[in-house]
Amino acid sequence: MNQPKTVTLAFTGASGMPYGIRLLECLLASGVNVYLLYSQAAQVVAKQELDLTLSGKKQEVETLFSERFNARPGQLTVFGREEWFAPVASGSNPADAMVICPCTMGALAAIAAGLSDNLIERAADVMLKENRKLILVPREAPFSALHLENMLKLARMNAVILPPNPGFYHHPKSIADLVDFVVAKILDQLAIPQSLTPRWGSGAN
Numbered sequence: 090m091n092q093p094k095t096v097t098l099a100f101t102g103a104s105g106m107p108y109g110i111r112l113l114e115c116l117l118a119s120g121v122n123v124y125l126l127y128s129q130a131a132q133v134v135a136k137q138e139l140d141l142t143l144s145g146k147k148q149e150v151e152t153l154f155s156e157r158f159n160a161r162p163g164q165l166t167v168f169g170r171e172e173w174f175a176p177v178a179s180g181s182n183p184a185d186a187m188v189i190c191p192c193t194m195g196a197l198a199a200i201a202a203g204l205s206d207n208l209i210e211r212a213a214d215v216m217l218k219e220n221r222k223l224i225l226v227p228r229e230a231p232f233s234a235l236h237l238e239n240m241l242k243l244a245r246m247n248a249v250i251l252p253p254n255p256g257f258y259h260h261p262k263s264i265a266d267l268v269d270f271v272v273a274k275i276l277d278q279l280a281i282p283q284s285l286t287p288r289w290g291s292g293a294n
């Protein structure tokens with residue numbers, strides 16, 4: 090795919106919020122416009138894992154991340170979970186790609202079943218029907234047969250199933266290195282240039 094101009098990023102309530110926040114930082118640094126969505130459970134996990142308050146007031150979250158990550162005015166737009174007039178809700182104006190990071194087993198199941206019961210599920214459904222890139226970063230351990238079946242179903246519809254499984258062959262020295270390994274894989278899938286981790290065979294491993 091060509092480098093996207095607009096990416097929808099959704100946080101759901103799985104463990105792994107550091108991946109989602111770092112991805113948001115990298116997307117904004119790359120210059121792409123970001124539509125940000127987050128579930129109620131994501132608000133709980135962000136608080137629990139990072140002591141980060143994802144306010145229910147979208148303007149506050151827009152300001153928080155725009156200031157923290159030096160976004161251009163208008164580069165980041167936050168949408169509420171039932172904001173049905175958001176561009177992401179329709180196939181007539183979707184983003185170029187969507188990432189759900191981290192992705193719960195619940196969101197995975199709802200998308201595999203086509204429920205479209207909130208804006209995250211609907212935006213993902215739109216990506217599938219419009220054949221746009223949908224990347225899911227599902228986090229659970231172990232996976233049940235149901236989780237695996239849902240992933241297979243979505244993979245067969247060309248969704249990218251990208252579990253947050255960091256490698257160790259690049260000799261990570263910190264949690265940040267492990268997070269960057271996963272975020273680099275997502276950016277590669279989006280065709281967004283990145284140099285977060287050394288590439289295999291580059292002589293740096």
Ligand SMILES: Cc1cc2nc3c(=O)[nH]c(=O)nc-3n(C[C@H](O)[C@H](O)[C@H](O)COP(=O)(O)O)c2cc1C
Pocket residue numbers: 100101102103104128129130131133134137192193194195196228229
């Ligand atoms: C701290 C915390 C960690 C959680 N970790 C996971 C997880 O790794 N994977 C998962 O599928 N659900 C996890 N859950 C449960 C989901 O948040 C829960 O199923 C929720 O209903 C998902 O809603 P959402 O898909 O709308 O975000 C976690 C919940 C909490 C509070």
